Amino acid sequence: MSTDGKLHIGLSLTPTWLKGQRPHPDEALSAGMGPVEYYVELARLAERAKLDFVFRPDYLVMNQAMVAHSPTHVGLDPTMMLAAIARETEKIGLVTTASTTFNPPYIVARQIQSLHWISNGRAGWNIVTSIEGAENFGNEPMPSPEVRYRKAAEFTDLVRQLWASYPGASPQASVQAVDHAGEFFHVKGPLNVPGHEAGPPPLFQAGASEIGRSFAASVADATFAAMPDMSDGIELRTDLRNRAVQQGRSANAVRVLPGLYFFLAGTRDEAWKLHERAHAHLTRERRVEALKNVLGLDAGALAPGSRIAADLLPASDHPVRSRTHAELLRRFIAANAPTIEEVLARPEVVGSAHWVSVGTVDDVLNDIVERFEAGALDGFIALPGGSVDSLNLFFEELVPELVRRGLFRGDYEGSTLREHLGIH
Template sequence: MSTDRKLHIGLSLTPTWLKGQRPHPDEALSAGMGPVEYYAELAQAAERAKLDFVFRPDYLVMNQAMAAHSPTFVGLDPTMMLASIARETEKIGLVTTASTTFNPPYIVARQIQSLHWISNGRAGWNIVTSIEGAENFGDEPMPAPEVRYRKAAEFTDLVRHLWASYPGSSSSAPVQAIDHAGEFFHVKGPLNVPGHDAGPPPLFQAGASEIGRSFAASVADATFAAMPDIGDGIELRADLRRRAERHGRSADAVRVLPGLYFFLARTREEAWKLHARAHAHLTRERRVAALKAVLGLDVGALAPDSRITADLLPASEHPVRSRTHADLLRRFILAKNPTMEEVLARPEVVGSAHWVSVGTVDDVLNDIVERFEAGALDGFIALPGGSVNSLNLFFEELVPALVERGLFRRDYEGSTLRQHLGIR
């Protein structure tokens, strides 16, 4: 199959193939190699595969459970790490993460514009409002989602104005203050880093809740979407396209890029063993606790074959850790009336509501093609699972197969992230 429409593919710089297990010696962050060097090698492999970008998430808390099950976990500041990786790569995009809840806008604008210069136009910003971490920034609790998103909207608008306040050498516009005075921030400006000739860094956003969709449609160039099922993807992408048009943007302005958590092996049996191994540490008790955190639903006293029906669900406004994950799981329960064991196996409970694909290269390839042709996505962010071999099969066989199908580029046509994403 050949088409003018191509996938956009990124790689998450997180050791997801080690999730839930003590790594084998050959799967650890190579002996004698630090995390920066290791992730630089991953970025170079992604660049050889001509991926659009590498992506680094961020956590402003120390997840002790993650450290216990992934002893190689190191929470390096993503922007600093990507600045180092920029010197080891030439064309691949570098998408960093910065919270609008806990950072000053001027500092974020300056750091990301600096990364843009260091990488020669390859920086991108993943905008997050954060769902935890308040205890590391004072005594106040986490703000309500509505407050976080109001702050994020003002923060993002402010950062964009700061980027524009000091035009690059190709512009004749003057440097000027922005004199911003809003609900959350007062900033005079201008920024002390000029704009790059590549144009401003593209904006990424990950929320798929009602308020998150509205925000993404208004500003994002791409959304790191949570969509475990193809139906969720079709609905979300269509909705974001409609919302973008209501904001006066093109329907194609927001590229929908779900996280693809895949387990690749030579046989389906081996792939499913990898999947089982990755989740073996999640006991029933831990899954029950996770379900309560995700949805506010306590099923500890129910029999394993009990069905979870609408009458068991907490009120929709019940406080939850992530509204996006809660909404996805709520819709699944309302549509399926699943058993408790089916609910406890859901991605929202055992992971992060990512799309999970398990099997051979052909199996996962067909899964990608089906969703792409159905209009459920514009690309994906790769989250290799199970083993280093799964990662290698992705680079060595899955991406080339997408190229042969005419769904992905053979070579870069530009050298900036905006060019890779087709942003004018």
């Protein structure tokens, strides 16, 4: 549970309620909107609800399957899009995404510090190492996870040095060259954008593999945790707190914010129908292929009802798309020896390993409270599923009930992202 007893909540700026389906005409957020106006309106809804921030994920590849099943998908550059949103909002935080594998550190430091000024202290950086996209940046294959995280550590340290190199908030502070020469980067500096009086932008990170946890514990102010089960959340949050202390940081330094993919409706039956519709495009064949990508396990020949035990799994160093998702699924299989059908229905296979909650407002609310009180999270990233009605129920009923119970703010107490997150 967070130190002040209140949740930290962000909203993902993606039309997650359209996942896997083409919307009915009456399910558009607002008819006739372009992509920028569309996301501005989402951010305004989130700000009216006093959420901590809106968050924009990013992918440096063209996912044709995503476009086929989510016709509103437009891959706008997140930092540029959030700069537009900054001019249409006043207090909500704006968390952009930038890859440490494919970008120059100086450019990222400059862009995010610029967003910080444009938004008057509301910018945040989601640090990603990327798991695909190398073909768009040259002829070399994707680096190994170990190389990507070594590069990310040097990159992040360099960006922080660049932010500190031009301390514009203090007239007495002098501009300092960085003169960095490391394994991956050589940068003289200083940055040509001064620091903002709000302090440096908060850092977010999402990796929950062994190497990802160590990285998050060393630098992140919050982690977008993949934790489909409550036990995963308790284990991850406890581990990150211990690692933060070992890094010389406070145990409370890293806020654990899992993605919550929720399907809200007036009845449980209606909510489950939304969930079923959102995943109807995922045939058994597609799920088997997804399982092979996630875990390296080819389950196509297994008979229905077969159980998958730990001894059937490939070696833990088998190449996979995401180590985080693979390790989560390995733990689930080792603990439960599930049937093939149960594995093919898991969030790691049909989604992004997000925590899924389906039901009425009270059902999802109780799910949130249970995990919060159990110490599995400090807040969450809202991922509305199923329909725009699910999004509306979240804003109109679920968030107000969290406020009524004293678990979320009724109004902003500050105007910067650091203040919303309680970073001092």
